[in-house]
Amino acid sequence: MTTSPAGPVLGLDFGTTNSVAAIAGDDSTPELVGFDGPASSGPVFRSALCFWQDAAARGGLAVEAGPWAIAEYLSYPQDSRFLQSFKSVAASASFDTASIFTKRYRFEELGRLFLDKLVAHAGAPLAERPRRVVVGRPVEYAGGRPDPVIARQRYDAMFAGFGTEIHYVYEPIGAAFSYASRLTEPATLLVADFGGGTSDFSVVKVAEPGAARRCVPLGHAGIGIAGDRFDYRIIDRLVLPMLGKGGLYRSFDKLLEIPGGHFRDFADWSRLALMRNRRTLDQLRRLQQSAVDGAAIGRMIAVIENELGYPLYDAVGQLKRALSEGDAAHFHFAGAGLEIEAEVTRAEFEGWIAEDVAAVEETVDRALVAAGVQERAIDRVFLTGGTSLTPAIRALFARRFGEAAIMSGDELTSIAHGLALIAQEEDMTPWAA
Template sequence: MQTNAVLGFDFGTTNSVAALSNAGAPPEMVAFDTPNGKDSVFRSALCFWQDEDVRGGLAVEAGPWAIAEYLDYPDASRFVQSFKSVAASAVFEHATIFERRFRFEELGRLFLEKLAARAEGKLGDAQSRIVVGRPVEYAGARPDEALARTRYDAMFAHLGAEIHYVYEPVGAAYSFAARLTEPATVLVADFGGGTSDFSVVRVAEPGAARRCVPLGHAGIGIAGDRFDYRIVDRLVLPMLGKGGDYRSFDKILEIPRGYFSDFADWSKLALMRNRKTLAELDRLKKSAVDQAAIGRMIAVIEQELGYPLYDAVGQLKRALSADTQAHFHFEGAGLAIEADVTRADFETWIADDIARIEQTVDRALAASGTGAEGIDRVFLTGGTSLTPAVRAMFVRRFGEDAIASGNELTSIAHGLALIGQEDDLAAWSV
């Protein structure tokens, strides 16, 4: 029995993508309206601003429209990105935005409503089944999987459809399988903004009753945003007081590192603009040995410069994926940073992260009962898979000929829509 309409939805830390399949037809990517035309990739971001003409006095936009609104009125808005990263965090209870509190699921519902509004009616009540991707392991120090599931359920409940959750790399595997003409054991490596997830999948020959059989999975909360963190830590935080001291009575103590950890985390930076945190930073500034440095941190937060900083870091990463050296530039709030960075520098900064990612690959292989020699193909997907150090690790272990890539930002949603066409999703659902 074919399901009439299926939506495959990849809710990503950085970007979100949707694919639609009607009556068993091949999935088509949903094109969203953006300020620059149609695009199948929708940034996972929100922008809030006060507007008396809007019910409740608080307006909101999402995706590229959120970015455009922020760029037009940075001082009068609150820009929130990478909020998926806190889905499994018990520490995160709510985000305070213009003195209003928003739980994770409320942010998620606002995002989905705005995303659907930009899909020109393609996302509505027509879908009888929605297959949502989820990471193998959520981001965060101690991720609570049950909490994340509860929040996801609340986020998607209003869609009124049959909801299924599938590991994101399994969705990518199903998409990749459509390109294969013979049986293979495939390692899928999905690198997003918040997590790196791996699945080993046995792909049968075309036309088989069951094309894909998942064998084992593993994941870790290290990916593109962590690489961004390393850049901010090296190039920006020393200018904002990290490693500096403050006076406490007759003692000289190191400034608490928690402020800097939050600043370098895209999901937390915008949320630092609240009265409590800014009051704490102001008190810290008064007792700091280098008051100007803490003043610069406060200014960046108050002037909502998180997105320009994120953009500068992203430009550096992309440049270092293409060239062996690139220039970093960021200016604002009395802060001006110019630095030449080599790819070797960057790879040194993320070396420990790459090592932990490789250990996670080993765990996926062990969970599947398959050694490296049993892997026929490796499919790399997700934006961070384009990082040369990431690709080099797989080439070293599996050989250049085994590596495949492509559709880095859309393969998961495409595969989730294909999975949604199956009569029984029990084999794939989590």
């Protein structure tokens, strides 16, 4: 049994796109930690970092995080390095360090910088180190061949000293705890958590209010497909053809298709900013010289050199949001000599992501099998995470479980709230992942 003396506890949803924290005492209701900064006011702290050169800063590099990182980037984009979705490489054995100007950072070093800024901008609520921190983790990490052992080692190094105790809990279990606090009757609950990097599912048996153990996890499954993958599909269809994808290059007396490696990196938010290094840019310039359409490769180089990853992300996000609300939307991106205008229908977008939605549905089936329950045994489906607002995702669950069973709300904050509730439990053993 893992128990602790009295003191504040913290639930932290360290997300691919956004991070949220909730703090509580032993018996108090958890409260979301708020941030008041440029272009943002509330509990959602963007999972992003911005670096810039500053002789007065330690090591010659200054750094900001969250909405402050976005503000710094927007002020001086070409003089900045803007990193987003860096959680996506947590379980990647191929990721060693990120090259930022003249320094190299390991994942855990980026993570500690991020946490330091999150704490600083939270102010008084996090002025005292929590005696217990419960951190959400995905059921399955993002990336090709994710290694959970590597991810755990990096998380341990990142969160060392953040609290007296550090525990990890599956993110959908946090959401289940939050939703269960609203239930007034027993239920078998399927929690579907759709974030930026992963989609995770837990089946939870919820007992009646006042029960000694309110939530009993029955089974889990996850997949590294979520909002960032949907972004990838948009970039692949609308942007990469303008940057040379599908084009040819000359190799001696042959014309060959340009390999896809640089295009895959460009369409991955966690890797796009890291392409701004001498080795990658030299490779692209050599490719530009041999490409049949050298101007297209030149446009890719210009986007990278001008640090336009965030505006591109913003344009893609605006398109997704518009397609969640209407049957068609306009995509617009302009910068560094590249201008793209396109009309996209919701039907087209759903065709682009159909393969991903099918993989998500297979993962739901795996969660039910792991839990040992039939589809008809699910009383409620709680959808959470920003990507849960995608109509194709909601339609999947409505078809499988019925519209009346689907519940949602607090899409960006439910996990942190639930993790703080779990942190108040006397015994952490049943929840540790």
